[in-house]
Amino acid sequence: MTTHLALLRGINVSGHNMIKMEALKTALENIGFQNVTTYIQSGNVFVTTEEDNPAKVGFLIKQEIFKAFGHEVPVVVIAKKDLEACMTNNPYLKEKDLDTKKLYVAFVSMALRSDSINDLKMSQVKPDQAHIDANRIYIKYAVGAGKTRLDQKYIEKKLNVTTTTRNWNTVTQLLEMYDEFD
CATH class of the missing domain: 3.30.70 (Alpha-Beta Plaits)
Known part of the structure; x- marks a missing residue:
């Protein structure tokens, strides 16, 4: 299992792309991510998964955000x-x-x-x-x-x-x- 940090750009800023962190956590858990942990409301999300490829993790998160919340949100996944x-x-x-x-x-x-x-x-x-x-x-x-x-x-x-x-x-x-x- 690998822990990834996904940095979401432009959510919950000046009333745009509003996503409650609890709802985001639930959405990501529903597609198989584990240990989903958020930090502040600006889009810092830790996920644990068997997927090693950061680009694929970012794509899955971006895809789920669009599906669940209707927002097109750029995601940059970084390692420790x-x-x-x-x-x-x-x-x-x-x-x-x-x-x-x-x-x-x-x-x-x-x-x-x-x-x-x-x-x-x-x-x-x-x-x-x-x-x-x-x-x-x-x-x-x-x-x-x-x-x-x-x-x-x-x-x-x-x-x-x-x-x-x-x-x-x-x-x-x-x-x-x-x-x-x-």
């Missing part, structure tokens, strides 16, 4: 090692006096090329900063996530990928939760 990599590879964690409230991670649907940072055209989003590491983009906002051009839509348009973003507090909490499944 992806969250662990966030802790070791995030270059901004080395900075002195870092305000972690301005630190985010965009999880991307596929591995990016090492030169993909050029495609983001960072000069257009300064003073915000970003660093690409495989299928993660570490973001440090100068002011905050609500006042930037460097958002999910911008990243998806520039890199032609699906992405979902989580703040640093959520990333660390999700890793702690992953540890509970071991």
